[in-house]
Amino acid sequence: MAKDQLIIFDTTLRDGEQSPGASMTRDEKVRIAKALERLRVDVIEAGFAVASPGDFEAVKAVAEAITESTVCSLSRALDRDIEVAAEAIAPAPRRRIHTFIATSPIHMKHKLKLEPEQVIEQAVYAVKKARQYTDDVEFSAEDAGRSDIDFLARVFEAVIKAGATTCNFPDTVGYNLPFQIEETVRTLLTKIPNADKAVFSVHCHNDLGLAVANSLAAVR
Structure with missing residues (x-):
């Protein structure tokens, strides 16, 4: 990778959702993820898969919908977090x-x-x-x-x-x-x-x- 390449990592669907009143449904997250992909965002952090069943399903839905951008899930440095994150992002062609x-x-x-x-x-x-x-x-x-x-x-x-x-x-x-x-x-x-x-x-x-x-x- 060229040293002067700038990589855009968007965390709207994960950290952005922590803003008051900014919680999103699974379908809303997929719509936003598709918009980010059209903007050619390099990495889309789709959520924190282990946080809840709803978060897991949203991350998985984004992973199934996105084909060009890398789909990412956050995880603590814990076995279960990492395993659940891996399962959620598995459908994505590019995953992190x-x-x-x-x-x-x-x-x-x-x-x-x-x-x-x-x-x-x-x-x-x-x-x-x-x-x-x-x-x-x-x-x-x-x-x-x-x-x-x-x-x-x-x-x-x-x-x-x-x-x-x-x-x-x-x-x-x-x-x-x-x-x-x-x-x-x-x-x-x-x-x-x-x-x-x-x-x-x-x-x-x-x-x-x-x-x-x-x-x-x-x-x-």
């Missing part, structure tokens, strides 16, 4: 599993109750598990914006070795400013020895009204 685990100190300590080394082990395990179902695996370091950059580099290096083809930096709590995102992405690309083996992406939240600015800063 997007697995994640938190990497910030506050999330590791209070939410996951795991030590940093355990988080790396779980991330690697999840990527290897996902690779059993598809060659297209994305890994996200949840709350990357508040994570230690040296630890983040270690996590990304490990998951790339495990088979991740895309590494995503999510500003989960909308915490970062454009100059911080640009500096962090630039630093990560120099710190990770196998960075050239994966695509790097960002997922920016709009809490401070800076999601677009942060995304553009990362691309720079």
Whole structure:
């Protein structure tokens, strides 16, 4: 893949649905997915398949309807999440599993109750598990914006070795400013020895009204 290629990953059907009043039926999600495909969106994140039977059916319906774009399901770094995601996206000609685990100190300590080394082990395990179902695996370091950059580099290096083809930096709590995102992405690309083996992406939240600015800063 050319280094200057920009890949558009749309999460309207998953993260967008978390906006108040924005919940969608299965048929509405299929209609939106078809519109995104007509717009030549590269990757459509159809949902979080394990979240509910309704989400599973919606992801599966999108996978059955889309032929050109890659169809993706989110999953935590857990066996059942990954297995259900794989089943839901199976009908799609191009499919991706997007697995994640938190990497910030506050999330590791209070939410996951795991030590940093355990988080790396779980991330690697999840990527290897996902690779059993598809060659297209994305890994996200949840709350990357508040994570230690040296630890983040270690996590990304490990998951790339495990088979991740895309590494995503999510500003989960909308915490970062454009100059911080640009500096962090630039630093990560120099710190990770196998960075050239994966695509790097960002997922920016709009809490401070800076999601677009942060995304553009990362691309720079």
